[in-house]
Amino acid sequence: MDINLIQTQIEGDLAKIDSLSELEEVRAKYLGRKGLLAELTGAIAGLPVEQRGAFGKQVNALKNQTLDLFIKKEKELTAGNTVVKKSNLDIGMPGIAQELGVLHPITRVTEEVCAIFRKMGFSILGGPEIETEYNNFTGLNIPLEHPSREAFDTFYLKDYSKMLLRSHTSPAQVRLMKDKKPPLAIVVPGRVYRPDAVDASHSFMFHQIEGFMVDENIKLSDLKGLLETFAKAVFGNDIKMRFRPHFFPFTEPSAEVDISCIICKGKGCSVCGRKGWLEILGSGMIHPNVFKHVGIDAKKYTGFAFGMGVERIAMLKYGINDIRLFFENDLRFLRQF
């Protein structure tokens, strides 16, 4: 076998190729486990003893030269993209990846709000949507026959006495305060229901986030500080916050929290009803009567509670103008978030 001929053949093969995959094919042909050089090495043993030494040297020399040729060729092929002649990359073509799904904007906002409170040490818990009249009203100091009940108009269940669909997330306060001992710092997001005719700003089902904190020495100033931190985290550091006296049966003193309108920056526009302020949540110090109902000593403990509508926050944050969009589940809507 003419060793030189083999070397010429290898050089010829390498000259023809211009891709790494072809290089690997040629490499297998000569240097592979069953390649030509392995065959030559194997043949040494079959030669007469006196020829073995010389032939062995020749094969070794060929092997080394071949290895060098391959290294050289590989360098050639990989040295800069320009060398890869056959590449047809057009980076303007669509990228290839699996499509990601999106969370519903209501979930997104809920998660964002919960994450802020979690950072401040709150736990996130849930509560049932079917509630007792006691938890939804009585335990929260909302008298059965009182105009304040109207604000919490309610779907009652047929066949179950005094059971209803919670009209706010506050009954979770009653449940959790009965169940756990202070100190408490809890946030409860969830669906709520009220018999409202559906239009651009009303829905018979919507979402709220309730939060409360109970410990010794919890003060109104704490509520203010905490909610300001929250409002800035959601709507940006440059907003102003206003804490305005209001009435809720389950808190006293109570406050509604307004932020300076994020559309007109407080000048007055159609979104804020020319007021320059947007109401974002209700809050206050937990009423001693509520503590009495859940068996917490109001002399020792004080606490605050707050609640907000998730749809409202989402509408303000994303500039959505119709609450019905949330429940149509149009993918063209959902995919924007």
Added chain:
Amino acid sequence: MRVTYNWLKDFVDIKIPPKELADKLTMAGLEVVALEAKDDDFIFEIEITSNRPDWLSILGVAREVAAITGAKLKNLCLPEAGKKHPKVKQHNGKLRIEIEDKKDCPLYTARIIRGVKVGPSPEWIKKRLELVGCRSVNNVVDITNYVLFELGEPLHAFDLDKINQEKIIVRRAKAGEKILTIDGLESNLSKDVLAIADSGKVIAVAGVMGGKDSEVGFTTKNILLEAAVFNPVIIRRSRQSIGKTSEASYRFERGVDLEMVARASLRAAQLLQEFCGAEESGFAISGLSSLQVTQVDLDIVYVCKILGVSLTAAKIKQILAGLGFSIKQKSKNILRVQVPCFRQDVKQQIDLVEEVSRIFGYERIPNTIPSVKPDIAVEGTRELVREVKNALLGLGLNEAITYSLIDRRGLVDAGFASGVKPVEVMNPLSQEQEILRPTLMLGLGRAVGFNLNQKQEHVAIFEIAGIFKAEKEPEENLALGIALSGTKSFFTAQGKVKDEAGLLNLKGILEKVFGRLGVSGYEFISQNDSLVQICVEKEKIGAMFELNHQSLNSLAIKNRSVFLCEISLEKLFSFARLNKKFTPLPKYPGVTRDISFILKENFSVQEILVQLKEKGQPLLSDVKIADYYQGKQIPAGYRGFTLSCFYASGERTLTEKEVQPVHDLLCELLGRQFEAKLR
């Protein structure tokens, strides 16, 4: 409620411009939602919270203006709190008042006024009423309304000659009684309605609306002027029962100041004399003779503790006195506070804390951050739900939120009404909300239909929410629903590829979710071509299926297939194993051997995998479907498979000699047990 700047000035000197006053009122809890300049006056539209009926008058707002601006109230000599109810001389012994139940009507007064000349009101009365949104009727009616808006005490004038003059009875109406009210509509009454009656018939629905028969008109000469207080609860029931509301009922329902009754009656009488030429000729009163006075002890330390600001006794006293409370220092830190009659909402310490904070100003209370003692308690299923959602998002599914209240009809039409008894709503607004959904499928099916109608090629959505059923107690369970429809197209290096949704896509999605939660031992059990049960450790946790023609029709979906699944998350989560354990990486390389064969269509490849895994022990560490095909090269009625068998040992590198017999055994098993033909 509307008040005007000039009308307020009748009672208090205001030194600040209307805009500033509006801001101050808002920040004291009387939210001014609109301020409008009209003629030479300003109208304040104020939202009054339900706990403050005393603000439902010009006088009530004026009191607040005085408190926040530090001015004094004027033009009023209010009877002081705690005194006996002012006795008025009774002129005419003939008129008698009977109150059936003092709980319904604590106080009733009737004033006889003769010789009124009914005609148009003076311009200034007309104008003020117009500014607060009240239509002028005639001078007598306008004066009763004027006093209502000014003092917050609703009055009613009856035409004296059209009622039986012997006595006025305040009583519950009887079933079957009727009244034609001044709005010209007839109402059927019941025992839930409090009525004003003469000795013959009902002449008014107490506190809500007067009767047409005794209405004051241009021929009226003599009137009976009613000023009273009714129980808020009975007024609420009455107005609900007859389905009418009025400025009067709105105030009675929230609570009217007992002390104001006689004053308001007198004020109206004076105006009637002045502007209608009337003469007073009788007055009768029935009900409470003395007023209960509330006293509350206020601890200054408590005030500061709740508010987080330090206030002196002097400051607190000053604020409360400005609001009409009388205060005595009981001890160093305790103030004994006497509540004025018009503040029925103040019953305990915390009510006074609120008053102090309101007037002190919320904006002057500092912002502090509480120190939280965090509770690292488990947040229940929330973490698991988040895991599931993350997995689904990664697989390209979009989250939907659909209504929990649905129509029974839709459920039945779509064929989703299983044997489950749904929880019904007692007072739905429409049939669309009559039941709590027993399944997520209808909402998801509708969302799919909606999107297909918007020309979406591919819909892949999920929802995680409660489903409900009527058991002994109503049950609420967390469920996961997934809906797929249409063709997903995506790019690969070879070009665009299309993947049409099917049950195997649902299976794949669920397998990833199960894997994420560490759930093993699950099975997909095919009931037929379009229904698959999903079990974990033999317990059924849900099902997936293709919608049939009936369902598609009812959802208005044409020429598309839709695949749905629903799983009980409570059940699924009970099998979750989130605590991962590390398995050491293999020290010795394994051997992969493929088997290609064709299989009759009625054999289950699932069963083959189970059998191979079992028989290949201990060397066979995994077996997977590497490829499958149907087409030209495969005979009809068969499917082609390539299985990839991975042999490995934790103790040594396996040799051909060891692997071959096992592999041969498996190949032989395929032929013998499953009639597979090796290729």
